[in-house]
Amino acid sequence: MNSNDLLKEFIDVFYFIVQNMLPVAIPLLLVALGGMFSERSGVINIALEGIMLFGAFFGCLFVYYVQNTGLNPQVILLLGMVIGAISGFIYSLLLSVAAVNLKADQTITGTALNLIIPAGILLFSRMYFNSDGVTTRVRFYISKIPVLGDIPVIGRLFFQNTYITVYIGLLLLVICTIFFYKTRLGLRLRACGEHPHAADSVGINVYRMRHLGVGLSGILGGIGGFFYAVGIMDGNVNGHTGVAGFGFLALAVMIFGQWKPIRIFFAALFFAFFRTLAPSRSLIPFVRDMNINAAYFKMLPYAATMVVLAFTSKKSRAPKAEGIPFDKGQR
Amino acid sequence: MHNESLSKKNVFHLKKITGSKAFSTFTAALLAILLGLVFGFIVMLIASPPNAVPGIFAVLTGGFRRIADVIYYATPIMMTGLAVGFAFKMGLFNIGASGQYTMGMFFAMYAGFFFNLPRGLHWIVCVAMGMLGGLLWGLIPGVFKALLNVNEVITSIMFNYIGMFLVDMWIQTTPGMYVADKARTAYLPASAQMPSLGIPNSGVNISIFIAIAIAILLFIVLSKTTFGYELKATGYNRHASTYAGMNGKRNIILTMAIAGALAGLGGAFAFLAPSSIPGSSVTYEPINVIAPNGFNGIAVALLGNSSPIGIIFSSVFISHIQRGGTQARLFGYEYEIIDVVISVIIYFSAFVMLMQEVAKKALRQLLDSLKRSFGKKGAEKASDAQPAAEIMAEPELSEVEKEGQK
Numbered sequence: 001m002n003s004n005d006l007l008k009e010f011i012d013v014f015y016f017i018v019q020n021m022l023p024v025a026i027p028l029l030l031v032a033l034g035g036m037f038s039e040r041s042g043v044i045n046i047a048l049e050g051i052m053l054f055g056a057f058f059g060c061l062f063v064y065y066v067q068n069t070g071l072n073p074q075v076i077l078l079l080g081m082v083i084g085a086i087s088g089f090i091y092s093l094l095l096s097v098a099a100v101n102l103k104a105d106q107t108i109t110g111t112a113l114n115l116i117i118p119a120g121i122l123l124f125s126r127m128y129f130n131s132d133g134v135t136t137r138v139r140f141y142i143s144k145i146p147v148l149g150d151i152p153v154i155g156r157l158f159f160q161n162t163y164i165t166v167y168i169g170l171l172l173l174v175i176c177t178i179f180f181y182k183t184r185l186g187l188r189l190r191a192c193g194e195h196p197h198a199a200d201s202v203g204i205n206v207y208r209m210r211h212l213g214v215g216l217s218g219i220l221g222g223i224g225g226f227f228y229a230v231g232i233m234d235g236n237v238n239g240h241t242g243v244a245g246f247g248f249l250a251l252a253v254m255i256f257g258q259w260k261p262i263r264i265f266f267a268a269l270f271f272a273f274f275r276t277l278a279p280s281r282s283l284i285p286f287v288r289d290m291n292i293n294a295a296y297f298k299m300l301p302y303a304a305t306m307v308v309l310a311f312t313s314k315k316s317r318a319p320k321a322e323g324i325p326f327d328k329g330q331r
Numbered sequence: 332m333h334n335e336s337l338s339k340k341n342v343f344h345l346k347k348i349t350g351s352k353a354f355s356t357f358t359a360a361l362l363a364i365l366l367g368l369v370f371g372f373i374v375m376l377i378a379s380p381p382n383a384v385p386g387i388f389a390v391l392t393g394g395f396r397r398i399a400d401v402i403y404y405a406t407p408i409m410m411t412g413l414a415v416g417f418a419f420k421m422g423l424f425n426i427g428a429s430g431q432y433t434m435g436m437f438f439a440m441y442a443g444f445f446f447n448l449p450r451g452l453h454w455i456v457c458v459a460m461g462m463l464g465g466l467l468w469g470l471i472p473g474v475f476k477a478l479l480n481v482n483e484v485i486t487s488i489m490f491n492y493i494g495m496f497l498v499d500m501w502i503q504t505t506p507g508m509y510v511a512d513k514a515r516t517a518y519l520p521a522s523a524q525m526p527s528l529g530i531p532n533s534g535v536n537i538s539i540f541i542a543i544a545i546a547i548l549l550f551i552v553l554s555k556t557t558f559g560y561e562l563k564a565t566g567y568n569r570h571a572s573t574y575a576g577m578n579g580k581r582n583i584i585l586t587m588a589i590a591g592a593l594a595g596l597g598g599a600f601a602f603l604a605p606s607s608i609p610g611s612s613v614t615y616e617p618i619n620v621i622a623p624n625g626f627n628g629i630a631v632a633l634l635g636n637s638s639p640i641g642i643i644f645s646s647v648f649i650s651h652i653q654r655g656g657t658q659a660r661l662f663g664y665e666y667e668i669i670d671v672v673i674s675v676i677i678y679f680s681a682f683v684m685l686m687q688e689v690a691k692k693a694l695r696q697l698l699d700s701l702k703r704s705f706g707k708k709g710a711e712k713a714s715d716a717q718p719a720a721e722i723m724a725e726p727e728l729s730e731v732e733k734e735g736q737k
Binding site for chain 1: 374480492619664
């Protein structure tokens with residue numbers, strides 16, 4: 001093999017990794033943004049894993065029932081996204097009511113919400129579909145976007161072999177950033193996570209802000225879950241593997257991103273890169289030659305999380321009031 | 332309370348019992364269980380209406396037909412429950428019991444397959460190895476928390492995944508441990524299996540006694556030793572305990588290590604159990620799924636209010652409805668119905684104590700308003716009525732209690 005071939009192979013691998021990385025990064029990004037809204041309003045949201053799976057399940061269920069109607073796959077995807085967002089929001093109410101109104105322990109509530117969904121999906125899928133989840137056969141995958149996909153380099157990097165989830169995700173990132181930093185509501189939400197009593201004293205309804213924060217995390221979590229099902233699971237959802245800890249990885253992404261939207265975006269790319277190494281290892285020549293057990297690649301995102309957290313947690317910028325129920329009477 | 336002096340005479344004993352903290356945590360647990368079962372029943376109704384009543388009946392009573400199995404399956408979740416509960420006492424949420432359990436299982440099995448030891452000693456070494464494996468896996472979140480300030484919840488979850496992938500890989504790549512045709516581990520030698528209690532068709536073994544002994548030991552550690560006191564003090568207020576000169580960092584690492592060791596023992600107990608069929612043993616299937624017994628431990632710990640003694644009973648209860656869940660299959664319900672019930676129980680345990688407070692307050696207000704509207708004479712009656720109302724609230728709970736203890 002001469003150096004020219006090697007270079008060509010290297011470029012192909014690079015394209016392959018970028019093309020595969022983006023659909024993985026988007027669910028992480030959206031769910032981490034959801035976690036950010038929730039935590040910056042003062043509620044720890046460990047239930048993201050469950051919210052994702054809930055959104056993914058109902059999104060896929062919707063796809064399952066409309067897949068024979070001949071609708072355009074991309075329209076189905078958009079409608080499924082709306083279904084995922086609505087179901088994620090509804091499910092997040094279970095957390096916000098418990099955490100905000102009933103002042104429950106947020107970690108325990110979140111854990112319970114994570115456990116209900118896989119069991120529920122297995123229960124219903126086995127009874128009605130005789131399988132462990134919902135399997136759909138709509139092709140959401142886009143091999144090449146017209147015009148844009150023909151642009152040299154950029155076209156191949158960002159507009160070939162992809163899903164529209166990538167563009168929706170980036171659009172949502174922009175919207176979230178603007179909402180978070182440039183609107184009055186965003187400022188109020190952030191105040192409730194830092195010093196709820198100060199916020200309360202200037203007339204902000206802390207309870208409502210926290211409901212908003214958790215609700216947004218439900219919407220983004222539900223969308224993220226459906227995008228996970230579309231972009232990683234090929235339109236399927238399964239009660240056994242669920243979303244493979246992506247809700248928890250998203251929490252790590254959020255911490256690594258220091259609870260800030262743009263940083264979260266780069267953190268999501270970082271984690272998505274590790275996640276993409278597992279399926280692409282057979283394509284990368286020197287990794288292939290090392291003959292490493294596949295299990296190490298599966299562990300990589302989780303291990304990378306720990307390494308990153310070990311370095312970033314000392315000077316953590318966590319919202320000061322997160323996890324503490326707000327009690328109006330307490331000073 | 333305004334009418335306390337009036338009612339004191341009549342209900343002194345009742346008040347003493349119903350007013351105690353232990354009683355209210357007990358009723359809170361019963362309330363969470365009741366809500367969990369009601370929710371499970373609703374799910375069953377939605378899933379298949381005609382079978383819902385016999386189905387829930389099977390869940391509630393199925394365990395009585397297989398008491399030995401209830402005890403057998405209670406042992407591992409008693410250990411993971413203790414692992415979660417012990418860390419809870421210090422304000423640490425050990426969601427990593429699954430990983431610690433899996434690691435304990437692997438260490439115990441490894442010793443079972445490859446240590447050549449005389450009968451009678453072999454299984455003891457295996458159990459000790461299981462404890463060591465869990466301890467190592469519990470130590471990691473402790474070190475991360477104490478020295479690097481990383482939230483133990485995230486660390487534990489990540490190490491659940493890492494531990495599961497590692498163990499599955501180790502098992503699949505260790506010759507002599509794995510039977511590739513069956514995709515399961517091989518049968519353990521008889522000397523590595525724990526002595527059976529001799530009940531036919533059941534794997535129940537002496538580990539239940541070891542587990543109960545450990546629970547009692549933990550109770551003593553928590554209530555009678557300096558370490559236990561420091562642990563609880565740190566759980567109440569970390570800053571105050573640091574100010575009082577307690578070594579918070581050391582205690583965090585120690586607590587997590589002990590919690591890990593307990594979960595590891597759970598893994599050892601689950602897989603070193605004797606088989607009712609001679610020449611076989613309990614086997615493990617490496618399919619990249621996180622051990623559910625770690626999560627069941629969370630439910631056990633919450634229902635037992637993190638008290639080691641409470642956990643003994645709550646683990647038996649959870650095991651009881653799990654066995655009942657296998658019976659519900661006869662009516663077309665999948666076993667996962669029990670996982671739904673258990674997670675709903677966890678959900679309600681998070682704020683059921685609060686609900687109780689709210690209910691008590693509402694009751695008190697109702698009685699006060701009754702008192703006002705009936706004038707002075709009514710006041711005495713109302714004060715009598717109050718403890719009566721407290722009793723009134725009980726029957727529905729005590730029914731559940733009876734069912735649970737039948």
